[in-house]
Amino acid sequence: MRIGSLRRTEIVYGYAFILPIVLGFALFLLGPIVYAFIMSFSNWSLMNDLEFVGADNYIRALTEDPVLWTTLRNTLYFSAGMVPINIVVALLLALLLRRKLPGIGLFRTAIFTPVVVSFVVWSIVWKFIFATDGGLVNLLVRQFGGTDIPWLYSMTWTMPVVILVSALKNVGMNMVIFLGALQTVPTSYYEAAKIDGASPWKAFRSITLPLISPAIFLTTIITIIGSLKVFGQVYVMTQGGPGTSTYVMVYYIYRLAFRSFEFGYASTIAFILFFIILLLTIVQWQLRRKWVHYEQ
Amino acid sequence: MTKKWVGITVMIMLVSLLAACAGGESNSGGGNGEGASSGNEAKSNTDGSAPKKDVKLTMSVWSEARVETYQALAEEYKALNPHVSVEVMSIPFADYQQKLSIMAASKTAPDIAWLAERMAPQFLKNDQLLDISSYVQDDPDYDFADIIPSTLEIFQHNGGLYGIPFSTPPHVIFYNKTMFESKGLKTPLELYNEGNWTYEELQKTAAALSDPNQGVFGATFGVNTKLWSDYLFGIVWAMGGEVFNEDMSAFTLNSEIGVNVLNYYKQLLESRSHPSIGSQITFDGGKLGMSLENVTNTSKYRDKVDFDWDIAPVPTGAGGHPVALGFAGYSVFKSEQQEEAAKFIKFLTNKENASTIADFFVPQRKSILTSDDYLNLYAHPSAETMKVAAYDRMDNGRIRPGHPNWVQIDEQIAANFDAFLTGIVTAEEALKLMEQAVNPLLK
Numbered sequence: 001m002r003i004g005s006l007r008r009t010e011i012v013y014g015y016a017f018i019l020p021i022v023l024g025f026a027l028f029l030l031g032p033i034v035y036a037f038i039m040s041f042s043n044w045s046l047m048n049d050l051e052f053v054g055a056d057n058y059i060r061a062l063t064e065d066p067v068l069w070t071t072l073r074n075t076l077y078f079s080a081g082m083v084p085i086n087i088v089v090a091l092l093l094a095l096l097l098r099r100k101l102p103g104i105g106l107f108r109t110a111i112f113t114p115v116v117v118s119f120v121v122w123s124i125v126w127k128f129i130f131a132t133d134g135g136l137v138n139l140l141v142r143q144f145g146g147t148d149i150p151w152l153y154s155m156t157w158t159m160p161v162v163i164l165v166s167a168l169k170n171v172g173m174n175m176v177i178f179l180g181a182l183q184t185v186p187t188s189y190y191e192a193a194k195i196d197g198a199s200p201w202k203a204f205r206s207i208t209l210p211l212i213s214p215a216i217f218l219t220t221i222i223t224i225i226g227s228l229k230v231f232g233q234v235y236v237m238t239q240g241g242p243g244t245s246t247y248v249m250v251y252y253i254y255r256l257a258f259r260s261f262e263f264g265y266a267s268t269i270a271f272i273l274f275f276i277i278l279l280l281t282i283v284q285w286q287l288r289r290k291w292v293h294y295e296q
Numbered sequence: 297m298t299k300k301w302v303g304i305t306v307m308i309m310l311v312s313l314l315a316a317c318a319g320g321e322s323n324s325g326g327g328n329g330e331g332a333s334s335g336n337e338a339k340s341n342t343d344g345s346a347p348k349k350d351v352k353l354t355m356s357v358w359s360e361a362r363v364e365t366y367q368a369l370a371e372e373y374k375a376l377n378p379h380v381s382v383e384v385m386s387i388p389f390a391d392y393q394q395k396l397s398i399m400a401a402s403k404t405a406p407d408i409a410w411l412a413e414r415m416a417p418q419f420l421k422n423d424q425l426l427d428i429s430s431y432v433q434d435d436p437d438y439d440f441a442d443i444i445p446s447t448l449e450i451f452q453h454n455g456g457l458y459g460i461p462f463s464t465p466p467h468v469i470f471y472n473k474t475m476f477e478s479k480g481l482k483t484p485l486e487l488y489n490e491g492n493w494t495y496e497e498l499q500k501t502a503a504a505l506s507d508p509n510q511g512v513f514g515a516t517f518g519v520n521t522k523l524w525s526d527y528l529f530g531i532v533w534a535m536g537g538e539v540f541n542e543d544m545s546a547f548t549l550n551s552e553i554g555v556n557v558l559n560y561y562k563q564l565l566e567s568r569s570h571p572s573i574g575s576q577i578t579f580d581g582g583k584l585g586m587s588l589e590n591v592t593n594t595s596k597y598r599d600k601v602d603f604d605w606d607i608a609p610v611p612t613g614a615g616g617h618p619v620a621l622g623f624a625g626y627s628v629f630k631s632e633q634q635e636e637a638a639k640f641i642k643f644l645t646n647k648e649n650a651s652t653i654a655d656f657f658v659p660q661r662k663s664i665l666t667s668d669d670y671l672n673l674y675a676h677p678s679a680e681t682m683k684v685a686a687y688d689r690m691d692n693g694r695i696r697p698g699h700p701n702w703v704q705i706d707e708q709i710a711a712n713f714d715a716f717l718t719g720i721v722t723a724e725e726a727l728k729l730m731e732q733a734v735n736p737l738l739k
Contacts, residue, residue, distance in 0.1 A: 148508075153573040155718050259703055
């Protein structure tokens with residue numbers, strides 16, 4: 001087929017317009033991803049010469065690395081704690097703050113503010129709040145007659161604290177998404193439900209939830225993926241400790257790559273995490289039809 | 297996640313690429329401002345002697361406060377050797393080894409670097425340091441024999457010499473004199489002079505000083521279990537034990553002494569005589585009775601805190617009176633400019649400059665360490681106290697050992713130390729787990 005000269009010019013312009021992003025993507029994202037994938041089959045390290053070791057790294061990870069399993073368990077614990085808290089609290093806040101009351105903007109802003117604060121700053125502040133000696137939480141515990149609890153140095157408490165701090169940080173983002181979704185639900189549906197004698201709970205379950213299910217699906221996927229990538233708060237608040245009790249995937253990868261300098265093996269763990277996230281996303285996408293209604 | 301990690305890798309690759317380009321540029325004559333100015337100076341000096349190629353050396357330290365000191369020495373050196381300029385950069389201690397390792401791997405390591413005892417083995421094993429013995433050993437003016445031999449051991453490797461130490465500060469106990477006076481307790485120095493300064497006595501004194509509800513704690517050895525090696529070695533040695541055997545091939549703390557040391561530390565924590573793990577309390581805040589620190593920290597507190605303080609020797613135990621020494625030295629990373637870098641180290645460590653640096657550090661040259669000038673440098677702590685608490689102790693001083701696999705060994709011991717302190721395992725179990733994890737790494 002012959003292409004007219006005008007159309008050819010258009011094609012050239014088209015490619016010219018997407019060239020920067022495509023180049024950037026190829027150079028800064030695709031290239032390194034491919035490179036990291038290749039490196040995951042090597043013993044690349046600062047300690048010895050580079051050698052390709054086939055699937056040895058993957059075999060080592062799956063059969064003889066107990067820390068990886070601890071790390072996986074911790075990551076799942078973190079996600080299982082963080083995601084429900086985040087979604088439920090965000091939805092409750094959105095329901096509470098959807099009303100058009102004077103000054104409501106102030107509350108919405110207050111809850112959204114942590115989202116724009118750096119995770120490092122947020123974590124340092126909470127580290128002080130949960131400090132064992134003279135931290136705010138322990139001062140409160142003492143007021144109620146308790147004794148100091150080592151929040152950030154305890155096999156029992158440290159992970160829940162990290163979960164709580166992370167959930168509070170990002171709850172504002174999901175709340176804003178829910179607020180947007182709630183505002184698209186036509187009020188006439190609620191009026192009709194009221195006439196039919198539906199209770200507020202029934203109205204919420206049968207009208208609100210189904211109508212905002214696309215938003216819930218979106219926030220759930222984003223929050224789960226985000227929770228699997230947790231790093232900053234662990235790095236600042238616990239350094240993975242005590243022991244390995246708050247080692248999460250990305251923190252473990254960081255330790256392997258930049259403490260032990262095992263770049264090859266770190267790439268392997270990075271790809272294991274990549275496949276886990278990929279799998280989860282595919283599963284969620286498949287289940288979408290069952291969960292999500294009224295998607296446009 | 298993958299993106300983030302990959303991003304970091306790319307950044308490193310890019311930075312090293314750019315740094316390599318930049319390095320090449322300034323070596324070949326200087327396109328940038330600094331290079332250009334040194335080029336002019338070199339030209340003005342070409343009248344008499346043959347022109348030497350401009351060399352720009354970089355030096356890394358982990359103390360921001362010392363950058364100026366070295367920059368001043370570099371100026372002096374430039375006056376003598378106009379073709380050499382030195383740029384000093386500071387990298388925080390926590391990231392120091394990591395940054396240097398990556399820089400060395402990408403051939404952008406500084407020419408001269410401060411190294412601590414635990415960093416040296418890794419770079420030695422990777423053959424990244426220069427043997428500088430031929431530069432320093434035979435020059436009579438340099439007087440190599442003046443350097444205390446035991447401080448050189450870290451850098452001696454396969455018959456070569458891979459660095460010169462500049463500071464080996466012994467650990468001492470800093471104590472808050474005001475707090476001791478208000479409680480009417482004998483100070484550590486008084487107890488020492490009575491011959492009664494032991495770890496048990498420290499524990500009793502700490503308990504008497506503490507008031508945890510007011511945030512006042514009697515003693516601290518350290519509150520970061522990841523830095524266990526900073527304080528546990530000294531206690532183990534004092535109690536008569538060893539963490540590793542002599543040739544660093546086996547973990548030897550799995551013993552009764554090891555159990556006692558771990559329990560001693562845990563008791564201090566549990567009785568709240570010691571700030572909790574992760575605590576942010578520091579000695580200069582005035583709420584700590586005693587603190588185990590390097591003697592060089594005297595410059596950190598002198599005229600800077602609003603209470604009376606002094607120093608005392610570390611306590612004695614069944615193992616006598618050994619004391620852990622800190623360690624820092626200069627090394628040269630192999631490169632095209634290694635000769636100039638080695639000459640600069642020689643300049644830094646000659647008698648005159650070693651004595652300049654000794655304002656902040658504990659010198660290795662006997663002639664300086666024992667000189668009246670050095671001992672009377674500062675009014676506080678008194679020369680007598682400095683001698684008793686620090687310098688006389690250096691005969692029993694020991695530098696903590698290192699190993700090429702130190703990062704992993706360190707991590708294994710810290711993890712099991714945590715498991716013990718949080719009550720997951722007993723001291724006996726923790727030490728057994730450490731032994732099982734560490735021994736294969738020492739092979």
